[in-house]
Amino acid sequence: MSARIDLVVTAVDDAVPGIRSLTLGSPDGERLASFTPGSHLVLDVPAGEGRPRPAANAYSLTGESVDPRHYAISVLRCAPASEGGTAGGGSAWVHGLAVGDRVTATPPRSAFAPVHLATRHLLVGAGIGITPLLSHLRSHVRWGREAELVYLFRDGHGAHVDELKELGGDRVTFLADRAGLAEDLAVRLADQPIGTHLYTCGPAGFMDAVVALATELGWPSSRVHLEPFGVEALDPGEPFSVRVAGDDRVLDVPAGTSLLEALEDAGHVVPNLCRQGVCGECRVDVAPGSSPVLHRDLFLDEETKGAGDCLMACVSRAVPAADGRAHLEVTL
Template sequence: MSARLDLVVATVDDSVPGTRSLTLVAPGGGRLPSYTPGSHLVIDVPAGEGRARRGANAYSLTGESIDPQHYAVSVLRCAPAAEGGTAAGGSAWVHGLAVGDRVTATPPRSAFAPVHRATRHLLVSAGIGITPLLSHLRSHVRWGRDVELVHVCRDGRGAHVDELAQLAGDRVTVLHDRADLAADLAVRLADQPLGTHLYTCGPPGFMDAVVATATDLGWPASRVHLEPFGVEALDPGEPFTVGLGGEVVEVPSGTSLLEALEDAGRVVPNLCRQGVCGECRVPVAAGSSPVLHRDLFLSDDERARGDVVMACVSRALPAADGRAHLEVAL
């Protein structure tokens, strides 16, 4: 199991309806590990109160990333999930925390870092999707980079809206209507200097619309970066097979490798089932197809080696012979 941080809830802010903002500190005070803008904190969620199992949820860090004295997260209260899923159960648990409560978490990790070679950074968010982009904006302002942010939220229910204006002034545009955003983006995305990178976070349909607009206007995929909310934002994927020491198991579209392994009677340690905690790491043996990594845990170097897979979210890609197959060592 990955190393854990012990943290204490220092403040609770419920001023935005439906969203709870927390600051978390080390029990004895002092500095916490620095992190890359766009990082998330994976907080352990205990079982109970509608949650069938203990789990973990990833929440984007919104505060200062360099030598921080506290970690700050903002969590939207989700509707109850079917069968006690940890995403909704985790948000309900966070909304029940009080000052002085203790939590454990893995150190911050990022799969949504700013591209520092970019000449300009265009940030586009919706709703609680503002959280990873707030840390981007904070970093760009600190280092004097060229940045602008467009955010859409319901009037009166926008987390961090006042903070955005204080941080970056007229470089921030806040809208309250999706149609207004669509019109704004059609103009804004058509008139960006060469070398601009686009970053977007929000509900899947929103991000699909942003990416579609950028694609229609000729943006290369290499300059468009997405931060999905979690496993529910992933597509079902193509079917593939997995080899288990001579036994071959089918992994249909919509079924995770982790679920297929469990159905085959294999025990795989797991916690979050969302690609963020790193518990379900499975070794991949030689002769396997390329891996479609969809987790938020492995580093770029680990992904490039192709010798491990996070079984809860990642899949096999077709090899040169057209076959999609993973050989795993359990």
Template sequence: MKLVVTSIAEAATGVRDIAFAAPDGSELPGFVPGSHLVVTAGERTNAYSVTSDGIAPQNYSISVLRIEDGDGGSRWLHDRVSIGDVVDVEPPRSAFPPAARATKHLLVAGGIGVTPILSHLRAARRWARKVQVLYTFREGHAAHVDEVVALAGRQAELFSDRRSFTERLDLVLADQPIGTHLYTCGPAGMIDHVVETAATVGWPESRIHFERFGADVLDAGDRFAVRLTESGTTLDVPSGISVLEALEDNGLTIPNRCRQGVCGECRLPLSAGTPVHRDLYLTDEEKGLGDAFMPCVSRASEGSTLEVPL
């Protein structure tokens, strides 16, 4: 899709809100809360959570945190994009949807991780779902605070210091009605703490949902091997190097876009081996089949060699 930039605003220190619309003003494809928009930003393609309403949308809005040492996508969207520019955008795709039958939605956000939480809040407000929000941020760096409060009202709790947030989180996780689903997004350390605390007090794994920012926040992983069955070549994939990078380093060209496990462009078939799926693209059913994986982020389980028909 070629969409035009219709508005740009500063949401917080280092955070820019950008809205895209169809050039002719027509309605855009709808999407479920927690969806990503894959945007071509200069020479790179990055995925961003859509913060706007997914019902009959007239625009798609994203919030972009400027990352100086990132791959350049955020800097391009901060420094090079202006209102009226036409940008290549992939239609939104679901990666972090709410459970429709949950009795309550507990939303925990940290920093820029509030972006997918905001779309969950919009849906909760629209469908009158019971919701509670805990949002922690650094003083002066909070994006969308006014919108969170407007959508959640008294059910929105804001924290600018870690100790208060942690203490309140412990209490909230230990006192929820049966059927509540937990959703969390933010820095890796915060997500790990939320998930571990929830598991400790007895939350079922099926009711804990989290979204990381992409491959950059995943652990480096252990070394493993990939056997290319058609060429008979075996590649060594060291810790901190993706399968996609290993393939490219050996002269193979694999179509790819986001390199974050979101867009699905680099999907490869799998002949054998047990992958550790770390993407946001394949469904649970597809992951269970074990016949495909996303080489940009996924790795092999301990002691396993992945076999790819290349």
């Protein structure tokens, strides 16, 4: 299990409808550990109020990354399953926190860091997906790097708009509709110097559109970086079966049930923390001869995913063959 840190809520900001910004500090007032821009903080979310078990949700850090006095996150309120939504309830819990409340978390870690050798950084975000990009922009301004940011949001629902204006000035472009974004990006993506890297975060459909346009204009995948929100919006996936080394049972993993949950239900103990494909705790080895793996985590790099010899049990699945069959042989 990863080390934990204790934090206390020192400020709450609900100025933007549906978005709560929290400031978290050390209970003893000490400075907190520095972090890589684009990092997230994984908060321990207790069971209760529609959450059948404790969880750990990752939220992007938006504040100063160098020797910070506090950590800052902004969280969109998503309806939990108990209210007819699809979310696990972590965001609703965050929206219920108040100044003085104590929380525990794992120290910041990054799956979306800036590439420092890039000649220029193009940041494209939508909605609450602006949060890791704000961290990027803050770092680029501090170190004098070439960077520009495009932010798409509904009128009155943009997060950190005033802060972005003050921080980025004319480096920041605000847009209010997808058509305007497509026109703007078509020009920007076609007119970037060699060595520019593209970073995007937002709803899946939005990121798909950004990546598709970049690909169409000849951007290599090595210069395009994505930060998905996590697994609350993942589709339920196709059913598959699994057998654990040393156990003769073949376990069924239905659509909508994670491999981690199936293994736990069968009595296997799998180290885990975030259950969102972020922390890397639930990594299991996959034996040769298994079906291909559908990797949906934010932890493994592309080379490791391509090898197909391991997966994150909380989010990844087996890819069915043409006959619909899919099976994994794993070692815990």
